[in-house]
Amino acid sequence: MTDEGTTAPTASTPQDDQLTYDVVVVGAGAVGENVADRAGRTGLSVVVVEQELVGGECSYWACMPSKAMLRPGAVLAAARAVPGAAEAVSGTIDTTALLARRSAFTSHWDDASQVSWLDGAGIALVRGAARLTGPRVLEVTSDDGSVVTLTARHAVVLATGSEPVIPDIDGLVRSAPWTSREATSVEDVPASLAVLGGGVVGVEMATAFADLGTHVTLIVRGDRVLNGFEPFVSEAVVGSLREIGVDVRLETQVVEAHREDGGVHLRLSTGSVLVAEQVLVATGRRPATADLGLETVGLTAGSTITVDDSLAVKGVADGWLFAAGDVTGRVATTHQGKYQARVVGDVIAARFGTADAPEPADGPQVPGSERPAAAAESAAGAWSRYRATADHAAVPQVVFSRPEAASVGLTESAAHDAGLTVRTVEYALGSVAGAAVSADGYEGTAQIVIDTERGVIVGATFVGPEIAEMLHAATIAVVGEVPIERLWHAVPAYPTMSEVWLRLLETAGL
Ligand SMILES: Cc1cc2nc3c(=O)[nH]c(=O)nc-3n(C[C@H](O)[C@H](O)[C@H](O)COP(=O)(O)OP(=O)(O)OC[C@H]3O[C@@H](n4cnc5c(N)ncnc54)[C@H](O)[C@@H]3O)c2cc1C
């Protein structure tokens, strides 16, 4: 569906400097790739623009390398908690092997395989930095300075992700701090590391570097880590970080920083000075929108791009501009961004796709309609495939700390803030046979938040070794709004950790 007479460019750089496609996606991270795939399924021509590596942050500097770095420590801890296996693992982590496996997971920071995937899916790629110059038109500047003008016949989707925030602390920028990129691509493991920020990146990277033998100090300004989770998660995670040798300093701020004699000197609010070989700043991320030309379409450069549940950008006329992923400021995880990508891809396919678009499996069918998908999309309500409803009700997240932490939906306090009448039920995971068998001295907690008016679960939290895979059952219960009386009939196998569901429901009075 490219212009007549124009050969659709493949994943190599196109020759023309004026190109028109049905859909232009800016950013080929996990989110942009999924938007392109989904939107292109009904015959729309799609191009993605990428200024760095196709695959984005998650593949090369975030999810994949960080999880690869954390896995050896988790496996060792699991083996050490089981007599019989423990005796077989008397050594320490092999740093060289760990980093080699980490690098393999990033394809050695080479995006060739992802580019081939784009090619196979019939999605064109233009390499360079894209900037809107007005409605539906963008300029892409490549590394060699050449400029391509891209026009979208129907839709532009911004999926430019986010960038780390470096707090305004005297001397910090001059100290050349690490961000998560340097931490996840590390080759020379530092002897000591100060980690600033007790969020997800701070906690995961403190764990990973402690495993690598680095002396880690975690500086947290509040009285707990992982603020978005239930408070009992912080207690468990801080306790175990300290057990693996991380010096956790709660209610502490960095006042001033400078680099001297090969190390970074951090003056702390407590009056002491901390010296570390490197400092990792993990104090959150902001949407990457500073140089996107937002001002040419009536938005503010550098701001979060606000979208509705169809992922259409608010405040832009004619419904041609969409956004998904970190750049929307909704939820900054790959899985939720990819969910948004599926939604917006389907919305674009339905609104602008051809008459032969497949009929949706859900939503109202309009007899005799030439474009059933378009009719279904325009009538779509919450929980249809065309609306990102889960962004409000059922966001799951796993933190790969030790113990792991996982949650979906609302915490108790968020439920109160939302005006719900709730009760919480908690159960010690270590009392469940499946957990006791999996590790001697297993410690962990499961909690559900029950909306007492509707009799459904609106939130769940787990903390404990190897609980990550427990989360999806909770997500299904929350999204499905399964009445707890019905959940009672979902019988967990014995002896698995999932038996905690039975114990939670018994504790709730069933
Ligand atoms: C250390 C770390 C660990 C993480 N671990 C997890 C995890 O385990 N699980 C999880 O779900 N999430 C994790 N996340 C979050 C996850 O990485 C992000 O939510 C995800 O990468 C967002 O995807 P995205 O496509 O929106 O953005 P990105 O992956 O950032 O992709 C955006 C792309 O747009 C490109 N781009 C930007 N501006 C332009 C422009 N003007 N022109 C052309 N291209 C442009 C960028 O180069 C980039 O490739 C982690 C994050 C960090 C920092």
Ligand SMILES: NC(=O)c1ccc[n+]([C@@H]2O[C@H](COP(=O)([O-])OP(=O)(O)OC[C@H]3O[C@@H](n4cnc5c(N)ncnc54)[C@H](O)[C@@H]3O)[C@@H](O)[C@H]2O)c1
């Ligand atoms: N496993 C996962 O799903 C995973 C892993 C890593 C990152 N991520 C995502 O990446 C995003 C970024 O992670 P993050 O940890 O950088 O951000 P975050 O928002 O999770 O945590 C940032 C922390 O830094 C603190 N902070 C902010 N400014 C500070 C300052 N000036 N001084 C001291 N502390 C300060 C905040 O209080 C907060 O605790 C998150 O949204 C997260 O969801 C996800």
